[in-house]
Amino acid sequence: xxxxxxxxxxxxxxxxxxxxxxxxxxxxxxxxxxxxxxxxxxxxxxxxxxxxxxxxxxxxxxxxxxxxxxxxxxxxxxxxxxxxxxxxxxxxxxxxxxxxxxxxxxxxxxxxxxxxxxxxxxxxxxxxxxxxxxxxxxxxxxxxxxxxxxxxxxxxxxxxxxxxxxxxxxxxxxxxxxxxxxxxxxxxxxxxxxxxxxxxxxxxxxxxxxxxxxxxxxxxxxxxxxxxxxxxxxxxxxxxxxxxxxxxxxxxxxxxxxxxxxxxxxxxxxxxxxxxxxxxxxxxxxxxxxxxxxxxxxxxxxxxxxxxxxxxxxxxxxxxxxxxxxxxxxxxxxxxxxxx
Amino acid sequence: xxxxxxxxxxxxxxxxxxxxxxxxxxxxxxxxxxxxxxxxxxxxxxxxxxxxxxxxxxxxxxxxxxxxxxxxxxxxxxxxxxxxxxxxxxxxxxxxxxxxxxxxxxxxxxxxxxxxxxxxxxxxxxxxxxxxxxxxxxxxxxxxxxxxxxxxxxxxxxxxxxxxxxxxxxxxxxxxxxxxxxxxxxxxxxxxxxxxxxxxxxxxxxxxxxxxxxxxxxxxxxxxxxxxxxxxxxxxxxxxxxxxxxxxxxxxxxxxxxxxxxxxxxxxxxxxxx
Amino acid sequence: xxxxxxxxxxxxxxxxxxxxxxxxxxxxxxxxxxxxxxxxxxxxxxxxxxxxxxxxxxxxxxxxxxxxxxxxxxxxxxxxxxxxxxxxxxxxxxxxxxxxxxxxxxxxxxxxxxxxxxxxxxxxxxxxxxxxxxxxxxxxxxxxxxxxxxxxxxxxxxxxxxxxxxxxxxxxxxxxxxxxxxxxxxxxxxxxxxxxxxxxxxxxxxxxxxxxxxxxxxxxxxxxxxxxxxxxxxxxxxxxxxxxxxxxxxxxxxxxxxxxxxxxxxxxxxxxxxxxxxxxxxxxxxxxxxxxxxxxxxxxxx
Numbered sequence: 001x002x003x004x005x006x007x008x009x010x011x012x013x014x015x016x017x018x019x020x021x022x023x024x025x026x027x028x029x030x031x032x033x034x035x036x037x038x039x040x041x042x043x044x045x046x047x048x049x050x051x052x053x054x055x056x057x058x059x060x061x062x063x064x065x066x067x068x069x070x071x072x073x074x075x076x077x078x079x080x081x082x083x084x085x086x087x088x089x090x091x092x093x094x095x096x097x098x099x100x101x102x103x104x105x106x107x108x109x110x111x112x113x114x115x116x117x118x119x120x121x122x123x124x125x126x127x128x129x130x131x132x133x134x135x136x137x138x139x140x141x142x143x144x145x146x147x148x149x150x151x152x153x154x155x156x157x158x159x160x161x162x163x164x165x166x167x168x169x170x171x172x173x174x175x176x177x178x179x180x181x182x183x184x185x186x187x188x189x190x191x192x193x194x195x196x197x198x199x200x201x202x203x204x205x206x207x208x209x210x211x212x213x214x215x216x217x218x219x220x221x222x223x224x225x226x227x228x229x230x231x232x233x234x235x236x237x238x239x240x241x242x243x244x245x246x247x248x249x250x251x252x253x254x255x256x257x258x259x260x261x262x263x264x265x266x267x268x269x270x271x272x273x274x275x276x277x278x279x280x281x282x283x284x285x286x287x288x289x290x291x292x293x294x295x296x297x298x299x300x301x302x303x304x305x306x307x308x309x310x311x312x313x314x315x316x317x318x319x320x321x322x323x324x325x326x327x328x329x330x331x332x333x334x335x336x337x338x339x340x
Numbered sequence: 341x342x343x344x345x346x347x348x349x350x351x352x353x354x355x356x357x358x359x360x361x362x363x364x365x366x367x368x369x370x371x372x373x374x375x376x377x378x379x380x381x382x383x384x385x386x387x388x389x390x391x392x393x394x395x396x397x398x399x400x401x402x403x404x405x406x407x408x409x410x411x412x413x414x415x416x417x418x419x420x421x422x423x424x425x426x427x428x429x430x431x432x433x434x435x436x437x438x439x440x441x442x443x444x445x446x447x448x449x450x451x452x453x454x455x456x457x458x459x460x461x462x463x464x465x466x467x468x469x470x471x472x473x474x475x476x477x478x479x480x481x482x483x484x485x486x487x488x489x490x491x492x493x494x495x496x497x498x499x500x501x502x503x504x505x506x507x508x509x510x511x512x513x514x515x516x517x518x519x520x521x522x523x524x525x526x527x528x529x530x531x532x533x534x535x536x537x538x539x540x541x542x543x544x545x546x547x548x549x550x551x552x553x554x555x556x557x558x559x560x561x562x563x564x565x566x567x568x569x570x571x572x573x574x575x576x577x578x579x580x581x582x583x584x585x586x587x588x589x590x591x592x593x594x595x596x597x598x599x600x601x602x603x604x605x606x607x608x609x610x611x612x613x614x
Numbered sequence: 615x616x617x618x619x620x621x622x623x624x625x626x627x628x629x630x631x632x633x634x635x636x637x638x639x640x641x642x643x644x645x646x647x648x649x650x651x652x653x654x655x656x657x658x659x660x661x662x663x664x665x666x667x668x669x670x671x672x673x674x675x676x677x678x679x680x681x682x683x684x685x686x687x688x689x690x691x692x693x694x695x696x697x698x699x700x701x702x703x704x705x706x707x708x709x710x711x712x713x714x715x716x717x718x719x720x721x722x723x724x725x726x727x728x729x730x731x732x733x734x735x736x737x738x739x740x741x742x743x744x745x746x747x748x749x750x751x752x753x754x755x756x757x758x759x760x761x762x763x764x765x766x767x768x769x770x771x772x773x774x775x776x777x778x779x780x781x782x783x784x785x786x787x788x789x790x791x792x793x794x795x796x797x798x799x800x801x802x803x804x805x806x807x808x809x810x811x812x813x814x815x816x817x818x819x820x821x822x823x824x825x826x827x828x829x830x831x832x833x834x835x836x837x838x839x840x841x842x843x844x845x846x847x848x849x850x851x852x853x854x855x856x857x858x859x860x861x862x863x864x865x866x867x868x869x870x871x872x873x874x875x876x877x878x879x880x881x882x883x884x885x886x887x888x889x890x891x892x893x894x895x896x897x898x899x900x901x902x903x904x905x906x907x908x909x910x911x912x913x914x915x916x
Contacts, residue, residue, distance in 0.1 A: 051819075055349040055350065072350075078823075080819070088820075088821075090838045103830045354713075361714075362713070365799070366711060371749075373745065387753050430637055461857060466876055467649035471649035471652050497638070551738045553740050571740060591737055591738055
């Protein structure tokens with residue numbers, strides 16, 4: 001099956017800064033794909049190359065099997081929802097949405113009809129005559145969405161789509177975007193620095209760091225089996241245990257990652273199950289998060305482990321404060337070995 | 341730190357036509373000044389022949405020997421100095437008064453402080469002349485200064501008020517909090533900040549006054565500032581190349597303070613506040 | 615007690631405020647506004663035809679004289695047409711320069727262009743006018759240039775055109791037109807560049823993303839958003855041309871312009887009221903122009 005998007009050894013540098021260092025990836029048709037990473041990691045550069053707002057220094061970009069590396073953005077069958085929405089202030093909402101049809105020469109009556117249909121799709125049917133500055137942030141985003149979809153692109157690119165929204169709105173939009181993608185059946189590629197967002201919406205995620213893809217996997221795999229220390233700490237903030245500490249704790253000097261929620265807190269009279277790795281330590285601090293608490297436990301001079309404990313189990317955590325001595329245990333299979 | 345813009349994709353680069361037209365526009369703007377500078381050195385004194393038959397510095401000597409030119413130059417310098425002084429004092433007063441306060445009628449007063457440069461010069465000139473005639477005074481040195489002072493005031497005001505508005509009010513509050521009285525706050529906190537704006541405004545005012553012709557023609561009476569001398573030369577030229585020489589001198593005398601004023605108000609944006 | 619201290623503090627501040635504002639305000643108010651008012655008043659007076667003295671009695675006779683004499687109408691129309699032509703030409707020439715400056719030039723080029731545009735703006739006005747006299751003179755650079763390019767024929771035909779032509783470039787409306795455009799060009803470039811710079815790059819990318827070719831993006835997005843800049847620049851060119859009296863007297867055909875009339879009427883003709891009436895005309899025209907621009911939505915995108 002021809003991939004919807006393919007990047008081959010794409011490289012882009014700005015002066016001495018290497019934004020993308022020979023990156024290759026493939027995105028299948030109909031996928032909800034996330035480009036995840038901290039700022040400066042290259043994810044936005046990657047998106048802009050796919051959209052056509054920038055050209056790679058070397059490498060190729062293919063859309064639906066076709067080489068578009070030298071094709072300008074208005075000739076690519078890709079549409080973008082911009083981070084600042086980029087709605088034209090001098091046009092009404094309806095005119096904004098119809099713009100893609102207008103520049104292709106579609107007649108006014110037909111344009112109007114389709115624009116209304118699009119606005120209905122994003123539940124803004126009544127807002128056609130308003131101007132962008134009269135809308136709220138969430139509404140503007142939906143207009144941007146409608147505008148980008150009117151050309152029925154094969155691929156929709158979204159640049160940090162939920163960044164400017166507050167928490168409640170963000171959760172709503174996540175569900176809405178996911179539903180929309182499934183209904184339309186087209187490929188969605190979105191850029192985000194929020195790993196929770198990537199995990200909850202995407203079919204597959206590419207984790208970027210310093211111009212390279214550290215790992216490309218499904219959310220579950222990324223979370224449970226991070227391959228590098230970076231992925232382990234960026235996605236889900238696992239404990240990353242380096243070689244020295246690993247030798248001290250387990251005997252073997254292989255670096256590994258372990259999720260805070262997979263570390264057990266033993267009560268004084270509990271014994272660990274057979275085969276578990278055990279260690280003792282001192283509580284540094286306890287942070288209450290409502291449904292769970294997060295403790296930091298110092299196990300040796302240089303190593304602190306984060307332990308997450310659901311509040312429902314109670315008992316072992318209640319009453320714990322900084323300075324308390326505790327014992328930790330975990331199953332060896334939960335420790336994910338890391339590449340260097 | 342220098343940062344070159346990233347190399348653009350081929351479809352975002354400016355077309356050759358745009359670049360050529362932009363450069364042409366710029367050359368068009370500068371060509372006349374270069375031309376007149378060239379003509380200051382020509383040997384031909386009867387026509388504006390091009391290319392010049394020869395080049396010489398002779399006319400500079402002739403110009404420097406002409407007394408009428410020196411007289412006019414002296415007058416212009418005096419007028420400009422007087423007008424600038426006046427403008428600095430009044431302009432700064434007004435700027436301090438209007439920088440932050442809001443009161444009823446502020447909009448109209450702010451408009452008043454823009455009118456002298458917003459309205460066409462003939463209006464200002466004619467109005468002042470009408471005023472002079474109504475009062476019945478003889479046009480002369482002081483009427484010229486009065487005319488110049490009016491728009492010089494506005495220029496200084498605009499420069500200083502822009503700077504004052506950029507000073508965070510917390511600075512004044514901090515100064516007062518630490519025990520400084522009004523005039524101390526002014527001297528230690530505000531004055532250093534507006535110094536460059538004041539200097540820039542003053543230099544702009546000086547240059548504008550030195551070069552002023554439109555209003556001056558109405559208010560000068562029999563006095564001849566350098567621009568007036570120049571203007572009359574346009575109709576009854578005595579020695580054409582001498583006029584060109586004076587032109588070059590005028591360019592330099594007005595351009596230098598303006599460039600200085602520009603550089604004073606630009607890089608300072610980074611070194612002050614904000 | 616607190617209210618008394620407060621009151622006296624406020625009272626003191628108000629006093630200082632008044633002290634600060636009074637001198638400049640008095641000056642501008644009395645000297646400037648007073649003169650303007652006197653002028654307006656004068657326009658409502660009239661010259662007694664026999665004594666050639668100003669009769670200080672309110673009358674509309676001067677305005678009637680202004681608006682009914684065909685020679686006067688000619689002058690106003692001539693000035694207006696020149697102002698419109700200059701504005702249009704300046705807008706066209708300024709656009710590529712402003713566009714390049716605002717959107718394509720790298721930081722060093724941009725600084726060069728800004729200084730490059732402002733330098734001629736700040737060069738002495740008279741010197742620039744004089745320079746053009748030189749350039750346009752019969753044996754000057756312009757003629758030489760046309761000759762070199764083999765375009766003398768074209769130049770001669772252009773000068774043959776009735777009304778705008780003339781014996782030479784320096785004494786024709788064409789020449790005057792060129793000088794006007796040159797003089798006010800920076801005033802058109804700068805506001806236009808400022809407006810163009812304010813257009814966010816994401817809007818242009820969005821337009822391209824949605825399928826618009828560069829020409830379409832320019833027409834649909836850049837131009838409408840540059841309109842306030844054009845409008846602002848045009849106000850300068852329009853009003854500056856309307857009120858100028860030096861350029862028409864130094865370069866150009868014998869026909870009178872508003873500014874020249876003003877100067878002449880107050881001087882040799884001694885008809886201050888008529889001069890004042892003429893001086894009011896540009897103001898009215900500019901006011902009308904502003905209203906028209908506002909109505910056409912030139913300032914909407916602001």
